[in-house]
Amino acid sequence: MLLWPLVAVVGFCVLAVLVVVLGASSTARYEFERNQVRAARATAPAAGPQDAVTHSGAQRAPAAADGGQQPAAQRSAVGVAHHPAGRRLGEPASPPAWWLLDDTADAPGIRVVAGPFPDRIAAEWATFADDAPIGARVEHGVLRPDGTWVRRQQPAEQAWLVALGEQLDRLGDVWDELLTDDDALTTLVVEVAAALVEAGLPLHDCAGDGAAGGVCLSPGHGGVLVSWHQHERMGVEQVRGSALGSAVQSTMNVAVADLLSQLGFAVEAVGTSGCSLVTSAA
Structure with missing residues (x-):
């Protein structure tokens, strides 16, 4: 009965000795490899970093020597914008930016x-940079390879023109034969549409089958006829009754005419129809 406890104790001692031996071997191997790495670093030539600094300085020297011949715009531009939001000048011929x-x-x-x-x-x-010149302004454009700056359309302006174009596509087919680049009526309808969209009023999709309402623009004698077009639920289905539909139609016609008048357009009432004739732009 004393045999098994004795075997267990002897086995434990053997395993403990084995663990100690393996650990010492791994430590010795690690120390050996680390010493090799240190020796390799110590024997490496020390001229490498000095050569890099020398080459860097040699490359900077011509740039500094030519500094007097660079354009004043580029020479002074790289030293501004110390504010955290500021940046250095980009490469010439870069894409449009601010x-x-x-x-x-x-x-x-x-x-x-x-x-x-x-x-x-x-x-x-x-x-707000410390050395930013007084009167400096922010513009959108590109820097050409020759150092000249050219203005480009702002992203917000591009997005606005796209949105306005989508609204103008809603004009009825009757406008197709009337719209030309040099026609006064074309200029007027575009300006009226732009004013309405800027105020938050969409144009009625006269060219589509949509049920939504909006401002209807039609060609008139000497101007643009403007009227409000209700959603089909109120104008056609009369879900709120004909009396309320007529009251809303009259209210919106007056509101649209008053809006354009406040924006500087010449607006004339057309009989009792509720339509208005816009004859001149702001």
Whole structure:
């Protein structure tokens, strides 16, 4: 009966000795490899970093020497925009972006101060830099390879033109033969449509089969006829009754005419129909 406890004790001692031996072997191997790495680093040539600094300095020297020949716009631009939102000048021929410009200096032309910036807010922050010139302004454009700056349409303006184009597509087919680039009526209907959309009123989709309402624009004698078109639920199905539908129609016609009048358009009432004739733009 004393045999099994003795075997257990002997086995435990053997396993403990084996663990100690393996651990010591692993530690010795790690120390050996670490010493090899240290020796390799110690024997590496120390001239590498010095060569890198020398090459870097050699590359900077011509740029510094030519600094007097660079355009004033580029020479002064890279030193501005110390504000965290500011950025250095981008590579020439970069895509359209926001830039900080200064055209108040004695030198003719536009001087690029800093950029490009990802958005207008970041560019506005750059105007608070310590060495930003007084009167610097934020514009959207591109920097050409020759260093000249060219204005480009702002993203918000592009989005607005797309939205306005979608609204103008709702004009009825009667406009197709009347709209031309140099026609006064074309200019007027576009300006009326833009004013209405800016105020938050959509145009009625006269060219489609939609049930939604909106402002209906039709060609008139010497101008654009403007009237309100209700949703089919009120105008056709009369879900709220004919009397209330007529009252809403009259109210909206007056509201649209008053809106255009306040925006500076010349508006004339057309009989008792509730329509209005816009004869001139603001």
